[in-house]
Amino acid sequence: MEFDLSPLWISLKASAIATCFTFFLGIAAARWMLSTRIRGKALIEGIFISPLVLPPTVVGFLLLLLFGRNGAIGQLLLKFDLTIIFTWQAAVITATVVSFPLMYKTALGAFEQIDANLINAARTLGASEWTVFLRIMLPLAWPGILAGTILAFARALGEFGATLMLAGNIPGETQTIPMAIYFAVEAGDMRQAAIWVLIILSLALSVLTAVNYWTDLQRRSPKPNPNYSNPNSATNLVRGDRRDGQDAHPTNYVGLPYKLQSNLVTAARYNTTKLPQEQSHSGLFANIFKPLSGFTLNVGFDIGQEVLGILGASGSGKSMTLRCIAGLETPTSGKIAVNGKVLFDSAEGINLPSKDRRIGFLFQNYALFPHLTVAENIAFGLQHLSASEQQLRVKEQLISVQMSGLESRYPHELSGGQQQRVALARAIVNSPDLLLLDEPFSALDTHLRSQLERELMQTLANYRGITLFVSHNLEEVYRVCENLLVLADGSAIAFDTKEHIFDRPRNFTVAQLTGCKNFCAAKQVAETIVEAIDWGCTLTVVEPIPKSLVFVGIRAHQVSFVSGCDRENTFACWIASTVETPHRVTLYLKLHSPPHDSQDYHLQAEVFKEKWRAIKDNPFPWYVHLEPIRLILMEA
Structure with missing residues (x-):
């Protein structure tokens, strides 16, 4: 059959x-x-x-x-x-x-x-x-x-x-x-x-x-995985899902600052509760309100053609602010406009998609397309141009970021620094109106970070648009930006020039975020004298004492050592413990009497190794001087 x-x-x-x-x-x-x-x-x-x-x-x-x-x-x-x-x-x-x-x-x-x-x-x-x-x-x-x-x-x-x-x-x-x-x-x-x-x-x-x-x-296969590779390793797969501000605590701040004017600095700006009003000039206007799982993002600012640094701890809302401006997240209410073009307006029902906003975004993990070459990554946003024009633009960008000859490589074949250069070239190749940089150096080692930071500053000097630079590294933000917006729990708590924010922080959170390590509960006892309650002394100050004084502070590197107790704000001290780094020594100091243990101290002082070697064998007590002009007076 x-x-x-x-x-x-x-x-x-x-x-x-x-x-x-x-x-x-x-x-x-x-x-x-x-x-x-x-x-x-x-x-x-x-x-x-x-x-x-x-x-x-x-x-x-x-x-x-x-x-x-x-x-x-x-x-x-x-x-x-x-x-x-x-x-x-x-x-x-x-x-x-x-x-x-x-x-x-x-x-x-x-x-x-x-x-x-x-x-x-x-x-x-x-x-x-x-x-x-x-x-x-x-x-x-x-x-x-x-x-x-x-x-x-x-x-x-x-x-x-x-x-x-x-x-x-x-x-x-x-x-x-x-x-x-x-x-x-x-x-x-x-x-x-x-x-x-x-x-x-x-x-x-x-x-x-x-x-x-x-x-x-x-x-x-050595080919890139569908998941994105870590900028420092071609073999470690990471997810780029973290969103700033998802696990912070509810905010107690309700105020937002007025437009930043770099030529006019006033202490009152820190305490204003008035939302910014859109101005009819080129620049970025943003007024964003968006409830999140841990707090409410409530930020507003109005800037011109400049580089604005956004400083804050992890989970303070920095990245979420960028995502709302880029159209990757939608605010509950507010308005966003760039050079007079409205990108988002809840009252008017306007919400342009990301593709129509003309915004360059440098992501924290660079987000290079792993299946495309360097040249194809850079050219991705140039599809509206002819092939010859795309090639010309790509070649120009490769030269500008020192990547000539590497156009045929894939992201996994590049170092972390090279990946960052390609991501930056891709973000600016279309000459966007606004450039958003989300912690661009966080995944790099110290040496590479310093090198790329200088390159970025040169690139930004030639860029004619607006730049928002997000970081939690205060030294990095200080070097790159002239003006700063400080966020805490989704709200702006300081908005000014970097010099004023670092020299005269108006509250504890801003002082802490900008690197101040010495704080003490304080109260006014005379026109120019405050009592440092925890330090057990009175201090002469130069800055006008605010009515709602809560803390007095001084930065660790501004604490100085003198030979005797013959002037104001000078006190006997003993060392409770020390911590050394390659170039500096941090001294934990007890005022007025010897410490009981290593945790019994009042102040931290930072000195260079040369200074430490010169004073470390001196007999106790030493004498520490807190210069009146260096003292920081902080409100609630």
Whole structure:
């Protein structure tokens, strides 16, 4: 008797067609579920994956109700004299339905593994959502999608119960391999059943072996992983999901400062509670209100064509402020405008997408596209230009960031400093109106940070737009920026020139963020004298004493040592302990009497090693002088 191979061809045909349908439907559904925020999302996903958990006969019965003569789709098809049940097309439908969940979940997982900063970077470079999907998401998720496609094909190939319900078992028309196995066993033909089992086993094992081989190949390949690599290592994968301000404490600040005027510095600016009003000049106006899980972001400022530093501790709202300006997050209310162009206005219902804001964004992890070369990364935002113009712009940027000759390399083949240069070139190649720098040096070692900082300052000197430079490193921000905005728990607590903020911080938080280490509870006892309660002394001061004085402080490097106690603000002291660094020594000093232990101290003083070597053998007590003009008077 001749062996009928029709079940093999029917199975392969139905599975192949079903896999094609599943490929597109699964990817589309995964992309939609990833971006949608509609109610009932959990229910919809449950429907999508239900064929994985429901018995195949239940799935087949539901399809029969839908496509049968009395079903909604079945009746519609009858109007065109068409029928689906008990045809090979029905086998395609059942195979599509049962294999769809595998494709959907695999694609969704692959999309979710993509670093969100890569997608956001593409948006800030002017890419539409369709371009982001085709050029970033799909290539980076491709290994997972391919694996899902192979698994979906294997699942479609082995479908039995639902196919039997909807397509039946018509030899030569709807009889697939699983059907042939079942009915051969029913007829007692174990030899024929065994042959079909071997065939389907061979197909299934081949498919699964292909998946495992592909996965292993991806793991060993030097090509960049869909996840983004750490700027300091090509092998360590990191996620760039951290958002500043998600775990801070509720804020007690409600005030926001007026427009920064670098030529006019007043102490009253720190205490104003009035929101900035938009001015009709070029620059950046931002008034942002956005409740977060730990606090409320409530920031407002108005600046011109300058480099503004945003200083604050981790979780203070710095990065979230940049994300709102770039359009990656949407404020609850407020207004954002650049050079008179309104980017966001809650009152007017304006909210431009990131691609239309003309903003360059340098992310903390650089967010270089790992599947694109250096040249392709830089040219990503130049798609509106001709190929020759793109090449010219890329060449100019490569020269400016000292990366000539490396245009064909991939991000994982670059050092951390080189990655940062490429990311900066990509951000400014389009001459954006506003440049946002989110802690650009945080992932670099000290030597490389210093070198790239100088290069960045040179780049910013030639850049004609507005720059916001976010950092928690006070020395870094002081060197790069002329004016500072200090954030704490989502609110602006200082907004002025860097000199005024560092020399005369008006409250404890600003003083602490700007590096002051010596604080003492204080109260006024005369016109120019305050009592340092914790230090057990009175101090003469030069600065006018505020009515709401709470603390007096002095920076550690401004504490000086003198030979005798013959002038004001000079006190006997003893060393409780010391801590050395390569160039400095920190001395923990006890005033008035010797310390009981290493933790019994009042002040920290920092001196260079040369000074330390000159005084360390002097007998105690030493004498410390707190210069009146260096004392910082702080309000609540």
